[in-house]
Amino acid sequence: MGISTSDKPFLERVADAKQDHFMQAAVAKAQDAQFIKRTRARREMGHWNDWRDLAEQIRQHTLKYLPDYLEMFANNVEKRGGHVFFAQTETEARDFIRELVLAKQAHKVVKSKSMVTNEIELDQTLTALPDVEVLESDLAEFILQEDNWDEPTHIVFPTLHKNRDQIQAEFKKLGYQGDNEPAHMARFVRGYLRNYFMQADFGITGCNFAIADQGMINLDTNEGNADITMAMPKTQVVVMGMERIVPSMKEAEVLDNMLARSAVGQKLTTYCTFAGPKVAGEVDGPDDFWVVILDNGRSRALGTEFEPILQCIRCGACLNVCPIYRHIGGKGYGSIYPGPVGKVLSPILGGYDQFEELPYACSLCAACTETCPVKIPLHELIRKHRIVEMDEKHLDHSMTNLILKMVGVGTGSPALFGTAMKMAHSGAAPFSKPMGKNDVQGMYEGGKINHLPKAAPKLVHGWADLRDIPTPPKSKDNFRHWYQNHHPIEPAPAVKAKEEKADD
Amino acid sequence: MTDLLAQANTKANREKFLNHLAQQAGRDRHQVQPFEPLNDLPDQVLANQAPQALLATAKQNSEAVAAKVYLKTSDELASFLDEYLQTIQAKTLLLPGVCEAQWEAYHLADWAGHPQGVTTTVWSPEPADRAQNAQAADQADLAVGFADYLIANTGTITVVTTPAQGRAFNYLPEHYLALVPQSGLVRSTRQAVEKYEAALADGFQTSAINFISGPSNSGDIEMELVVGVHGPVDCAYVIVTDR
Ligand code: SF4
DSSP states (O other), X not given: OTTXXXXXXXXHHHHHHHHOHHHHXXXXXXXXXXHHHHHHHHHHHOOHHHHHHHHHHHHHHHHHTHHHHHHHHHHHHHHTTOEEEEEXXXXXXXXXXXXXXXXXTOOEEEEOOOHHHHHTTHHHHHHTSTTOEEEEOSHHHHHHHHTTSOOOSOSSOTTTTOOHHHHHHHHHTTTOOSOSOHHHHHHHHHHHHHHHHHHOOEEEEOOSEEETTTTEEEEEESSSHHHHHHHSOSEEEEEEETTOEESSHXXXXXXXXXXXXXXXXXXXXXXEEEEOSOOTTOOSSOSEEEEEEEOTTGGGGTTSTTGGGGGOOOOOHHHHHOHHHHHHTTXXXXXXXXXXXXXXXXXXXXXXXXXXXXXGSOOOOOHHXXXXXXXXXXXXXXXXXXXXXXXXXXXXXXXXXXXXHHHHHHXXXXXXXXXXXXXXXXXXXXXXXXXXXXXXXHHHTOOOOOOOOTTSOHHHHHHHHHHTOOSOOOTTSOHHHHHHTOOOOOOOHHHHHHHHHHHO | OOOOGGGTTOXXXXXXXXXXXXXXXXXXXXXXXXXXXXXXXXXXXXXXXOHHHXXXXXXXXXXXXXXXXEEEOHHHHHHHHHHHHHHXXXXXXXXXXXXXXXXXXXXXXXXXXXXXTSEEEEOOOOGGGHHHHHHHHHHOSEEEEEOSEEETTTTEEEEEOOSSSOHHHHHSSSEEEEEEEGGGEESOHHHHHHHHHHHHHTTOOOSEXXXXXXXXXXXXXXXXXXXXXXXXXXXXXXXXXXX
């Protein structure tokens, strides 16, 4: 399974998603609300595009020297008395942590939110051990766990698809007797988890950024659960994707600000912590501090045109602007990494066979690229996946079948395109005044027209052309003027060659 | 069972992994250059604000994250804290295990010796008292702790874990009140980070540096903001204006 969340074929998942009207409405509401919050927070920061340049530079610099920074980090963790294990595969990571739980004779494991632990199926592994209990402490993850480990639907708001009544029903099984008010339910969870925290003997956290020169990790949360997870148990394991590292606290601090603004429209998350193993003389925190650094397919992107996806700081902004995500929600993608980031990352981590449709579930509208705080050219990478897939598969019939299948999704879902058209403007309304150079909204409007390579069958063209117009002109704009400013992206050389061939 | 645990911190485990990365990337190892930022935006945050304006910004941004902000001189603190305890109807109080001189710096040595009307526990700096400290923090209605900096741009206070004021101290009590000297007012997260980096370079040791912006909260249920999830349900910054 790994990053896959479902055995169902893609089209079935999309069909399921279309039936889920609460989910669709919730996703739309979330996207619109986040648009306003995010835009406000970024505008308030000022010079947003220059901040993005800086963030991009930080991420690219770190990736360029990734082995060196990981080595520096590992040395510094060791100096602090911690232990580092480099895991090439998910199996290695999982087995390592299982051995550690057994060696520590831990019985009550508490976790704070971490997508990497989902990637390595850690929960299932540890709950299968005799006398080991595992509890997720992030409110959303806790809700998913209580609903029989339901799949998350968003990387920042995992329970977007659940309403308060469903959550109340889950909590009733745990003895909750109150109404469906979120505040009351959260209060119940506070008490429930606090009891557990007080007994927890093994803590597992993720890592927003590892600080190479200090050997500390940096974690951002709003609930404070990660901090309590690092305070109470005597053993802590940090599980991190190998790319989640920066040179020093300074670079982490820049990204923390950008992450909070991009993810939830806050200036900083409520708790932003730099932590390591307990220092001699301190009373609490982990005596035993372990870091598991995971590759699990990430290195396949290194040195290739897909390397920029490793810049990702998991802010979820690209999901929040994606018209396809709006339509099919997180579960439609069948990967723990949904939305635009998932369309690029899932085929790299999980392989094209498993996720061949994902690069096609995209209108190439470029809204993701324009919102990404670390400037990952998401839609271009999605297009590159298509090119790779075509190269790999065009000799047999599977490619034609795949394209036909996806045309079915497209033509069968006119709403999908309608939403793409409307979105950029409805959410933007409060900010649609003329903007200066550094304005976020101005940036969002720099939409591009892309074209599928002409080598693709004619049938696709009618559909693709429809999808490829991202931001229609505002009625007050002069169409000719708008058109002049929207040039198609220069196709990649490989595509050009194909086009020329097709034209012959 | 293979002994994976024994592979942690070994050269073999590390080198195999890192060499593989270098090979995949097609870039040699040990070429790292210092990071030279292409702009100085982090240094420019609120750089144009004079101290008084900065204080007003700090207050506004702190209130925007639902922190309560009070400005007091050290002479006013003792009676203010008594009132505060009454207002929130605290029955149990947790104090850091710092020396008397540190309290006295805020004119609070007498107050901290005998807070009125509450059952008071002092955080024990003895590692053996871990469980007892955790219990006290869990049961405390209010913790009154020391913070280092107040960050104007984000409405954030910063605290570090020390033997006298541990992690549970800052996260478990129901209400949290931080005393922060006005001299600790900084513009940005960048400024605070620089100060901590300098202290660490000077040999200061801590296992956790916390940037805290208001009370714990969550939007996980239908994206409705709920205040007070795992950490404190309420958070006050008392800016000590003559310190
Ligand atoms: S790809 Fe960019 S926008 Fe999407 S989650 Fe990652 S950092 Fe955020």
